[in-house]
Amino acid sequence: MLRVNQFQTPFPLIPSPLVHCITNSVTCETVANSVLYIGGKPIMTEDTRDFSDLYEQVGGVLINIGHLSEEKETAMELAVEEAHKHNVPIVVDNVGVSSSRIRKEVANKLLSFEPTVVKGNVSEMRTLCNLASHGKGVDAAEEDQDSSAMKELEEGLLALAKIHLNTCFLATGPSDLVVYQSQIVLLQNGIEALDQFTGTGDVVGALIAALLGSGVDVLPSVLQAVSYFNLCGEEALEIVQNDAKIASIREETLNQLSLLKQNESWQNGIKGDWL
Ligand SMILES: Nc1ncnc2c1ncn2[C@@H]1O[C@H](COP(=O)(O)OP(=O)(O)O)[C@@H](O)[C@H]1O
Numbered sequence: 189m190l191r192v193n194q195f196q197t198p199f200p201l202i203p204s205p206l207v208h209c210i211t212n213s214v215t216c217e218t219v220a221n222s223v224l225y226i227g228g229k230p231i232m233t234e235d236t237r238d239f240s241d242l243y244e245q246v247g248g249v250l251i252n253i254g255h256l257s258e259e260k261e262t263a264m265e266l267a268v269e270e271a272h273k274h275n276v277p278i279v280v281d282n283v284g285v286s287s288s289r290i291r292k293e294v295a296n297k298l299l300s301f302e303p304t305v306v307k308g309n310v311s312e313m314r315t316l317c318n319l320a321s322h323g324k325g326v327d328a329a330e331e332d333q334d335s336s337a338m339k340e341l342e343e344g345l346l347a348l349a350k351i352h353l354n355t356c357f358l359a360t361g362p363s364d365l366v367v368y369q370s371q372i373v374l375l376q377n378g379i380e381a382l383d384q385f386t387g388t389g390d391v392v393g394a395l396i397a398a399l400l401g402s403g404v405d406v407l408p409s410v411l412q413a414v415s416y417f418n419l420c421g422e423e424a425l426e427i428v429q430n431d432a433k434i435a436s437i438r439e440e441t442l443n444q445l446s447l448l449k450q451n452e453s454w455q456n457g458i459k460g461d462w463l
C-alpha cells in the first residue's frame with residue numbers, strides 16, 4: 189500500500205510556478221486553465237524568440253507532441269536546451285506516438301535529452317519501449333491494458349529506466365504505472381469517463397510540470413499529480429451522479445481541480461501500491 193502520509197501535500201503551490209507549455213491546440217485552453225486552477229501560471233508559446241527571456245522565470249516545462257510541425261519540433265528542442273541551461277524540470281507527453289513514425293522519432297529524440305518525466309497512455313508507452321502497441325491515434329487500446337500487457341510494459345519501462353536514470357516514466361490508463369530508477373508504483377484512482385473526453389492525459393502532464401516547477405521532488409510530483417487528477421474525476425462523478433452526461437463530468441472534474449485541494453485530507457483517497 190502507498191502510505192498517503194509519505195509525501196507532504198504539494199498545495200498550495202508556493203512559489204506559484206510559471207509553466208511553459210508547448211502543447212496541442214486541441215486542448216491548449218483546458219491545459220492552461222488546469223494549471224491556473226491548481227495555483228500555477230501557464231504560458232503557451234512556441235515562438236523561440238521568447239525563450240531566452242522567458243526562461244529567467246520558468247519553473248517547469250511541458251512538451252506535448254500532440255500537434256507536431258517542423259517549426260514546433262525546433263521550438264521543442266530549443267525549449268529543452270533552455271530548460272537544461274536553467275535547471276528547469278521537463279515533462280514530455282508522447283501523445284499519438286503509436287500512430288506515426290515521425291512522432292516516434294521526435295519522442296526518441298526528446299528522450300535522449302533526459303527529461304525529468306516522460307509520459308503517455310499505456311499504448312503510447314508500449315511504443316516507446318518498442319513493444320507492440322494497439323493504440324489508435326491519440327487513444328490507448330484495451331488489449332494493451334490487460335494484466336499480461338501491463339507486466340510486459342512494467343519490464344519495458346524498467347529497462348528504459350536503467351538507461352535513463354534521471355527520468356521518471358508514467359504510463360496512464362485504468363491503472364497508472366510509474367517507474368523511476370528501480371522503484372515501481374501502480375496507482376488505482378480515477379473513473380472510466382476520464383478516457384471518454386479529450387485532454388485528460390494532457391492535463392495530467394501539465395499538473396506534473398506545475399508540481400515539479402514549485403519544487404516538489406520527481407516521484408511525489410508524478411504520484412500526486414496523477415492521483416489528484418483522478419480523485420477530481422471521482423469527486424466529479426459523485427457530484428453529477430444524477431446527470432451522468434460526459435460534458436458535465438468533464439466540467440465538474442475541472443472544477444474540482446481548484447476545489448479538492450481545499451480539503452486538507454485529500455490525499456487520504458489515494459489508492460496505489462509499490463510493486
Ligand atoms: N478507465 C479508467 N479508469 C480510471 N482512470 C482512468 C481510466 N482511463 C484513464 N484514466 C485516467 O485519466 C488520465 C488520463 O489517462 P489516459 O486516458 O490514459 O491518457 P491519454 O488522455 O493521454 O490517453 C489518467 O490520470 C488516468 O489514470
Ligand SMILES: Cc1ncsc1CCOP(=O)(O)O
Nearest residue numbers: 212214254326387388389390
Ligand atoms: C485529439 C487530439 N489530436 C491531437 S492532440 C489531441 C488531444 C489528445 O489529448 P489526450 O492525449 O490528453 O487525450
Ligand SMILES: [Mg+2]
Nearest residue numbers: 386387388389
Ligand atoms: Mg485522454
